[in-house]
Amino acid sequence: MEEGYIKVTGGKVFYKKVGDGAKPPIILLHGGPGGTHVSMRALEALGDERPVIFYDQLGSGKSDKPTDKSLWKLERFVDELGQIREALGLRSLHILGHSWGTMLAASYLLTQPKGIRSVIFSGPCLSAPQWMCDQIAHRKALPQDVQDILAKHEAAGTTDSEEYEAAVKEFNKRFVNRMEKKPEWLDTENAQSNKEVYLTMWGPSEFYATGNLKDFDVTSRLSEIKLPALFVCGRYDEATPATTEAYSKLIPGAKFHVFENSAHVGYLEEPDEYVRVVREFLREVEA
Structure with a gap:
């Protein structure tokens, strides 16, 4: 394992390289915005x-x-990815983006960088308006009192209240992470999200976008991505199977897979199956 820091626009970023297999590397773009790489540790198995x-x-x-x-804007994160790639000498590689990481992956690929072997869109958000539409349906599946609390605080501008945050947790345990007992390492300091980045770019919750990504939509340009592509999501994902499959049809030849026992974080909820599917796809691309 190799760890270190890379200078990028605005500061230094931490990286970790695991494994020394001879096949082309894969770089992981974590969710958020403002999330961390920690929750994706199951992919060390690759x-x-x-x-x-x-x-x-x-x-x-x-x-x-x-x-x-x-x-905290998309364009700087796209530049950051290029700077990391250059610093590590990643001439040929695969990209896996999760959630917000798919927004970043798609935006980076639309700059037509060289040397990308394939892309995996995990729990994709490639249209913020479509994402919000899907979450309206998810909200209607919540208990009525929870729906009322969410609506009340959004109307009043009090989404930083404890009551609102408690209601958000009811949504998250249905559509983000369905695990009854989460790994203890998810509570470590280095695993915690940066709320300021999240609020600036996205908003106060997964289903209430008010930040600078609220109008993000690259669906009309996905056909420009001329790469082997895999789209994955969970059966209960906030990134719904119907929308994820629709995205997959916008890239010629793309594959689509649903993790039947997961919500949004299949690498946590079904780690062995998640790794198997990713590994199989990468092998097919390189065969």
Whole structure:
């Protein structure tokens, strides 16, 4: 295992490289915005065949946490990915993005970088308006009192209240992570999200987008991505199977897979199956 820091626009970011297999490396773009790489640790298992590159985006985890809010924009994160790739000499590689990481992956690929072997879109959000539409349906599945609490605080602008946050947890345990007992390491300091980054770019909750990504939509340009692609989501995912499959049809030849016992974080909820599906796809691409 190799760890270190890379200078990028705005500060330094932490990276970790696991595995020394001879096959092309894969770089992982974690969710958020403002999340960390920690929750994706199951993918270290791929290190027996190839290097697996984890990193905490600026503002997250072990990376620097500047207070300049102008840094929290999509274009800077796209540049950051290119800077990391250059620093590590990643000429040929695969990309796996999860959730917000799929927004980043798609935006990076639309700059037509060279040397990308394939892309995996995990729990994708490739249209913020479509995401919000899907979450309206999910909210209607919540108990009425929870729905009422959410609506009350969103109307009043009090989404930072404890009552609102408690109601959000009711949503999350149905559509984000259905595990009854979560791994203890998810509670460590380095695993905690940066709420300021999340709020600036997305908003107060998964289903209430008010940040600078609220109008993000690359669906009309997905056909420009001329790469082997895999789209995955959970059966109970906030990134719904119907929407994820629709995205997959916008990239010629793309594959689609549903994890039947997962919500949004299949690498936590079904780690062995998640790794199997990713491994199989990468092998097919390289065959």
